[in-house]
Amino acid sequence: MRTAYGVETVRATERQLMARLPEGTLMQRAAAGLAVASADLLGRVYGSRVVLLVGSGDNGGDALYAGARLARRGAGVTALLLAPERAHAGGLAALRRAGGTTVHSPAGGRAAGATEGAADRPAGGSASDPAERPAGGPAGPTAAEVLIERADLVLDGIVGIGGKGGLRPDAARLAEAAERSRAAVIAVDLPSGVDADTGQVHGAAIRADLTVTFGTHKPGLLIDPARDFAGTVRLVDIGLDLPEEPALEALQHADVARLLPVPGPESDKYRRGVVGIAAGSARYPGAAVLAVAGALHGGAGAVRYVGPAGDAVLARFPETLVSDLGPAKAGRVQSWVVGPGAGDDAATVAQVLEADVPVLIDADGLRLADRDTVRARTALTLMTPHAGEAAALLGVARAEVEGARLSAVRELAARYRATVLLKGSTTLVAAEEGAVRVNATGTSWLATAGSGDVLSGLAGSLLAAGLPARDAGSVAAYLHGLAGRYAADGAPVGAQDVAKAIARAWRDVRD
Numbered sequence: 095m096r097t098a099y100g101v102e103t104v105r106a107t108e109r110q111l112m113a114r115l116p117e118g119t120l121m122q123r124a125a126a127g128l129a130v131a132s133a134d135l136l137g138r139v140y141g142s143r144v145v146l147l148v149g150s151g152d153n154g155g156d157a158l159y160a161g162a163r164l165a166r167r168g169a170g171v172t173a174l175l176l177a178p179e180r181a182h183a184g185g186l187a188a189l190r191r192a193g194g195t196t197v198h199s200p201a202g203g204r205a206a207g208a209t210e211g212a213a214d215r216p217a218g219g220s221a222s223d224p225a226e227r228p229a230g231g232p233a234g235p236t237a238a239e240v241l242i243e244r245a246d247l248v249l250d251g252i253v254g255i256g257g258k259g260g261l262r263p264d265a266a267r268l269a270e271a272a273e274r275s276r277a278a279v280i281a282v283d284l285p286s287g288v289d290a291d292t293g294q295v296h297g298a299a300i301r302a303d304l305t306v307t308f309g310t311h312k313p314g315l316l317i318d319p320a321r322d323f324a325g326t327v328r329l330v331d332i333g334l335d336l337p338e339e340p341a342l343e344a345l346q347h348a349d350v351a352r353l354l355p356v357p358g359p360e361s362d363k364y365r366r367g368v369v370g371i372a373a374g375s376a377r378y379p380g381a382a383v384l385a386v387a388g389a390l391h392g393g394a395g396a397v398r399y400v401g402p403a404g405d406a407v408l409a410r411f412p413e414t415l416v417s418d419l420g421p422a423k424a425g426r427v428q429s430w431v432v433g434p435g436a437g438d439d440a441a442t443v444a445q446v447l448e449a450d451v452p453v454l455i456d457a458d459g460l461r462l463a464d465r466d467t468v469r470a471r472t473a474l475t476l477m478t479p480h481a482g483e484a485a486a487l488l489g490v491a492r493a494e495v496e497g498a499r500l501s502a503v504r505e506l507a508a509r510y511r512a513t514v515l516l517k518g519s520t521t522l523v524a525a526e527e528g529a530v531r532v533n534a535t536g537t538s539w540l541a542t543a544g545s546g547d548v549l550s551g552l553a554g555s556l557l558a559a560g561l562p563a564r565d566a567g568s569v570a571a572y573l574h575g576l577a578g579r580y581a582a583d584g585a586p587v588g589a590q591d592v593a594k595a596i597a598r599a600w601r602d603v604r605d
């Protein structure tokens with residue numbers, strides 16, 4: 095399991111640990127890991143040009159100490175100080191001792207002569223005073239921008255977990271320069287400008303190739319839009335003693351393998367669970383077919399279908415048990431999936447919600463389900479909206495949900511007293527309490543009509559097989575994401591291809 099902890103927890107565990115260790119130990123551990131990652135990315139440290147973006151907190155301190163280590167190995171290291179008088183004193187001294195130089199960044203001096211002796215000074219050159227550097231003519235890029243432009247590597251130590259709100263203008267300009275530069279960019283702890291706890295991004299942020307994060311992943315590193323800014327994430331262990339329950343967790347192959355329902359010698363189709371699919375309409379029979387396709391690959395022993403698309407379902411999947419008596423009289427099931435392609439059939443949704451078995455509500459069903467009825471259910475409910483559906487349920491704009499996925503999914507779980515799976519580039523699964531699951535196995539090729547129907551059938555089938563809602567949702571998202579990757583393999587796919595590839599995802603996970 096990959097886990098992520100919020101800032102408050104990180105701060106608390108850091109305090110405990112620091113009380114037992116000599117001062118500065120944690121920062122040295124962080125800086126050592128950062129320097130190793132930097133060297134790995136550079137390939138050749140000697141002679142490389144490294145620029146440090148240094149804010150006034152400990153995040154800047156990490157960058158300065160790592161810069162000092164790189165300077166000792168022969169890199170030309172220049173620190174751009176956003177607030178020279180407040181930059182980490184120990185880090186500054188270490189960098190200078192190692193031969194690195196410093197430039198006062200926000201003075202905004204134009205480039206003219208300012209870069210010589212800064213970017214081009216080899217390691218071992220004498221240190222300069224922070225305030226000495228602003229210089230240059232009236233137009234063109236600032237000295238800081240030229241340094242960034244010419245760098246091989248930029249270390250972003252502007253701000254870490256101490257960040258509040260969007261980047262301030264001086265910092266935002268550095269982030270933009272780093273994005274324009276061809277230099278590799280490493281974010282220290284997290285990309286400056288992203289919210290560590292939520293994954294929200296307010297305005298400009300550092301776009302990193304690699305994020306070297308300390309002690310634990312932060313939730314924001316795993317949730318879009320911030321995740322997209324973090325690049326590859328490398329975790330450096332600094333010895334934090336973290337509590338049992340994280341804020342966020344991501345299943346890995348081994349976790350999914352343990353959760354998959356596998357038939358034993360005593361199994362029969364009923365013991366494995368029967369999933370009922372109440373989906374499709376005369377207008378959208380395909381949604382029924384795709385939900386059934388997903389369900390057949392989900393681990394239930396049988397799939398029962400009720401609704402107006404029985405012929406279409408049977409033509410494609412003769413193994414389906416089809417009924418036209420409606421959910422209440424269709425025969426026993428261990429879970430229901432309701433909603434994909436359902437149109438305006440509110441009566442079917444209401445009938446399903448009365449069943450005393452786990453229910454998955456998707457697509458049209460989300461709009462048609464009465465909130466108080468869902469809240470009052472005693473059996474499990476799993477809701478699977480995409481951002482647009484979630485926005486409609488919350489009464490906000492879609493962009494608001496996409497920008498703040500974590501709070502949106504938590505809010506829905508609370509309002510409906512249900513487990514909610516919010517689909518999209520990062521899928522989140524939240525119950526009313528406990529860690530939120532995040533899934534990142536997917537690919538944007540999955541953004542194809544009907545792939546959500548496959549997911550709902552798959553997750554419904556896992557519910558029928560006995561998985562709790564959080565596990566059913568997150569295991570389904572995991573398999574569906576992998577299946578999407580296998581089916582697409584770099585080319586467009588249809589939802590049917592995704593359903594077919596679920597079997598390969600199972601095998602892969604179980605291997």
Ligand SMILES: NC(=O)C1=CN([C@@H]2O[C@H](COP(=O)(O)OP(=O)(O)OC[C@H]3O[C@@H](n4cnc5c(N)ncnc54)[C@H](OP(=O)(O)O)[C@@H]3O)[C@@H](O)[C@H]2O)[C@@H](O)CC1
Nearest residue numbers: 108121150151152153253254255256257258260261262283
């Ligand atoms: N936890 C651990 O175990 C370990 C933590 N370590 C490291 O410490 C880091 C946390 O350090 P931290 O607490 O000093 O805060 P940090 O992230 O540097 O930010 C504070 C500075 O940023 C500024 N600032 C704020 N918002 C801003 C904005 N929007 N735009 C621009 N600037 C903004 C703010 O300015 P102020 O508000 O004071 O004017 C203040 O000066 C952590 O991420 C990790 O790297 C490791 O060394 C070892 C173990």
Ligand SMILES: Nc1ncnc2c1ncn2[C@@H]1O[C@H](COP(=O)(O)OP(=O)(O)O)[C@@H](O)[C@H]1O
Nearest residue numbers: 517518519536537538540541543544545546547
């Ligand atoms: N950009 C993306 N990256 C990864 N997965 C995505 C992306 N966009 C959509 N998906 C996935 O594709 C599926 C689409 O579901 P949905 O929006 O309900 O489509 P439909 O209603 O057409 O079936 C979901 O599983 C979602 O998580």
Ligand SMILES: [K+]
Nearest residue numbers: 250253282286
């Ligand atoms: K940073």
